[in-house]
Amino acid sequence: MRSRRHHRRRFSAVARVLALVPLAGLLLCGLASGAHAGALPQGESLFDAHCASCHGYDLRGRRGVAPSLIGVGAGPVKFYLSTGRMPLANPQDEPVRETPIFDPSQIRSVAAYVRAIGGGPIAPTADxxxxxxxxxxxxxxxxxxxxxxxxxxxxxxxxxxxxxxxxxxxxxxxxxxxxxxxxxxxxxxxxxxxxxxxxxxxxxxxxxxxxxxxxxxxxxxxxxxxxxxxxxxxxxxxxxxxxxxxxxxx
Ligand code: HEC
Ligand code: HEC
The missing domain is CATH 1.10.760.10 (Cytochrome c-like domain)
Structure with a gap:
């Protein structure tokens, strides 16, 4: 009957697949860190284009223009960007809720960039x-x-x-x-x-x-x-x- 051999063959196929799991894991890790590495350059170029004129390329802020972002962490960046409060058009404006200029993945990459350079806590969440x-x-x-x-x-x-x-x-x-x-x-x-x-x-x-x-x-x-x-x-x-x-x- 074919079923026994079939099973055994299937079993060895499963074993082979299982043996590949650690390899796949390594590969995925590599991919994930690759993706992570990709987020930072994207965050950096968005920051330089839309934020640095006020907050400075070094994130240290500019006196009388905008505060330093050193140590603020990801939460305030996500908040200001997802509620469209930043970028301000004029440093004298009061930030108010507007349509965000970035999509969620761009927001995450800017937040990751600010945190990578300036440090500070991860963003809080609520469930x-x-x-x-x-x-x-x-x-x-x-x-x-x-x-x-x-x-x-x-x-x-x-x-x-x-x-x-x-x-x-x-x-x-x-x-x-x-x-x-x-x-x-x-x-x-x-x-x-x-x-x-x-x-x-x-x-x-x-x-x-x-x-x-x-x-x-x-x-x-x-x-x-x-x-x-x-x-x-x-x-x-x-x-x-x-x-x-x-x-x-x-
Ligand atoms: C035209 C100048 C200007 C631009 C451009 C701008 N900001 Fe701001 N930003 C400000 C000012 C002014 C404040 C302080 C607002 C206040 O007092 O509420 C601020 C505050 C912030 C804060 C809060 C800091 C804290 O200490 O809590 C964050 C975070 C922030 N900005 C992120 C950004 C990001 C990210 C961008 C780019 C997408 C950006 N800003 C673009 C002027 C600017
Ligand atoms: C002293 C007055 C005051 C108190 C108390 C206060 N808020 Fe606020 N809240 C504000 C102001 C002013 C803003 C707008 C800030 C800005 O535009 O940068 C705000 C903004 C917010 C926003 C952003 C809204 C949006 O759509 O953009 C949320 C969410 C919020 N507050 C929740 C809370 C919660 C929850 C509490 C209590 C735990 C609280 N606030 C307590 C004054 C207050």
Missing amino acids: PAAGSLSLGFKLFDENCAGCHSIVGRGGIAINAQVPDLGQATADEVAEAIRMGPYVMPHFSTAQLDQHDLNSIARYVLWTRHPDNAGGVGIYNIGPIPEGIVAWFVGLFALVIVARLIGERLA
Whole structure:
């Protein structure tokens, strides 16, 4: 019968393939480090073309023009580029959210380049699925709502335009929390740990599509409430929703 031999042949084929695995591993490692080596020249040429005029070819900044990027790490670079805040057109402009000029892989390569030359931490990330919505609501209320308003709609400014959080991704939330862009304070891991970050990101994303149990209407209010009465009614409704969620998730 052919099946036995067939099996044995197949077995030896498998063994041969297995024997090749370490070799393939070596090859892949080589490729990966090749790819890594490719990211840095790309990062460098993008940096030199779009950032160096203000931040300097050596990343040390230029007095009165732009700050040094030595030691800032990957987080602030990713944040500024993925939210389109950099490159600024004019050093006097306040950075605001705009369409990014780079795609995600270009952003990663510029961040890798800045970190390779200037040092500093890797970029923080957030995993909303691993966070708790009720904890996120509580932490956002305590640490962020004073500026961004409880529904993340931005608004009242303290010498600065506080942005609506309707577009920020989970990672951008984490990056903003760790770096504190412009007048926003930054929060260390002792103040807000990774679980807190995940939870806040989850809450920020949730504010865009809350379950409608009682929260109806609040979304029409906009950044500056048309009527303070409507505002309080909405806020009250949100607190009820939050409590319901809190009980469900607790
Ligand atoms: C026209 C000048 C200009 C250009 C071009 C520019 N920047 Fe900036 N950059 C600034 C200024 C001014 C600030 C400080 C902004 C502030 O005070 O909020 C800044 C801040 C930053 C920060 C925050 C630094 C910190 O200490 O937190 C990062 C990161 C950054 N820029 C990255 C870049 C990258 C990457 C590019 C190129 C894609 C770039 N910038 C292009 C002027 C510029
Ligand atoms: C003192 C006021 C203040 C507090 C408190 C504050 N922020 Fe901010 N936040 C700002 C300002 C101002 C900006 C815009 C900075 C800039 O344009 O460079 C900002 C920007 C952001 C952004 C970027 C939004 C975008 O779409 O580009 C995120 C995300 C963010 N904040 C999240 C938070 C979270 C989460 C907290 C609480 C842990 C918080 N902020 C606390 C003032 C504040």
